[in-house]
Amino acid sequence: MTVHQEVVGRLAQAVISLNGPGRYVHWGFIQISVANLVVIALIVVVFVAAVLVPFPRRSGGAR
């Protein structure tokens, strides 16, 4: 194998394998994968952070 093939070959194999039986959360009639739950939770967290984290002030600039 060339160096390129080796590098990309290692890159292509996942560090964390998400294959295999999925993990699911059941809550009443709601059934959601842990993966989707993580994504949705991240969306909420990032949205809240985007609104709350202070934005660097810019000085100067005329009208």
Place this chain on the structure above:
Amino acid sequence: MSVPATRPGRTRRFRPDRDVEEWHGRYVPYDIVKEFTAAFLVVLLLTLGLAIVLSSPDEPPVTIKSWSQHAPLDFARTAVTELAGTSPTATYGPPYNSTPGASQSIGPLSLESIMGVHHPIDTALDDVIEPLKTLPAVPTLSAAIGQYTAASVGTEQGWTNAYGAALGHARFAGGRLITRPGNYGPVAEMIGALTMMARSGALDGALVSSKQFYGTDYTKPLLFIADGTYMASLAAAQHLQGTQWGMMNETGNFPGQSWLWLYTFWYQVPPFTTSTNADALVWAIMVVLTALLALVPFLPGVRAIPRKVRLYRLIWRQHYRSLATRVDHAV
């Protein structure tokens, strides 16, 4: 306060959820090209990272061959229903065939019926008889096909009903379907041959390339596979069934399509859980809700929500603080 109208001579009342006082205040330096370049690099790095760490799923497809090898009885039972014209595909209605009462409707309106049959499928011919005819001619099989196609509908039904029932108690051993003796006519020979054809892989090719060499239309083999229970059992194990909120999910532990949450939600609640028109109803609801989302700026109650919720006070807090500061400085 009034705002200039688009036509001269008319003004209209200022509505805070529709109109805005345009900005005549301070401007600050802003590099739009640099911002997009930074965003591009950030997303590129995130994408590379996720691809390296998590990769992507690729569960191998079900083929007629793999299905009939793993679950030959399920294949044979499905094949009998295709021949008999009682399978889900055979009784589907438009766009595959004209089955009275099969179309979904909302009240008197059935768009499915109006559009009609555009992908005609005769399951007996397309899934069983025509593929068997592509095999090198064997006298017993040719005779069986001839006997079946020459028989009356009633006779055919008698044979398929009997053989279908027999398959309910059958075994698969030594590469053959083993049923107790019965009056199956030529059906046992035909289904036996079709099962062997399937297990060899030849049926996959026959169903895709039935009209031309370069097939890219998998309608027939997919409908055939979906009529069985094998693929559905694999899907259930992966939480992909409709009753499992499957539309949102991906195989394994990969995130799926969380943006489809509302679409799949309706299938989990009555009356959609039991309605035969569930698909049509859910689509209609989603079309209406999507249209409402697009039309938010025109909907008086909905477009007032941001002003009432006041989250904007956090987003623009620097601006509101600067108003007081500037006025203080002006003192």
Place this chain on the structure above:
Amino acid sequence: MTFDPDESGVGLQADLPEDADQWSARLRRTAVSALPPARLLPDRQPAYVASWIYVFGALTLAALAIVVLTGMVLAIEGPTWWHLSRDGLFVNSMHLWSVELFFFFMVIHLWGKFFMAAWRGRRRATWVTGVLAFVVSIAAAFTGYLSQQNFDSQWIATQAKDGINATGAGAYFNVLNFGQMLMWHILLLPLVVGFLVIVHVLLVRRRGVVPPFAPDPEDLVVPVGDLSVDRTVAP
């Protein structure tokens, strides 16, 4: 009038009254008045644009760019490549994750724009084109899932057909037809998404970022002892 395009194209734009009705002249006038260079590529923005929520439009656009670029690489090698090659699987992974990021950033962008009521002040078309881009993107992602040629695509196809057939669209939009779905995915839908996104971005450039809601009276509160100052008048 001499024709001398080396001098900043002056010779190409005479603006003579008798040429004012030309389609080209009219189009140029309309385009330049709607989107002069300063609006297309500004070096300033209103001071109230001071929140991290504002970067999510650019992040969404950047993610879309990566979706398209990785899609192009997949197209170079054809639809089977990623099943057979480690390079291909890696590019497919990038394509999948850039799509997840695209929707991730787009949803946050949508929430932000909703809570800012960004449709105010003749910006309703910006909102509408944004929602349309969202919906068509879902369709584009859907056809992408159908083009995977693996178990997932088989299952999605055989399930989705029922919903689509119920609307009558199944007569012409056959999710079981891989060739058709692939062509919708790599040609037709990207063009529609691209068009909507371009219109959406140009509308933002044309109208500018929506100004804040009017301040509360307390924002202009006079500090104790300074009752002589009239705060209700803008500085």
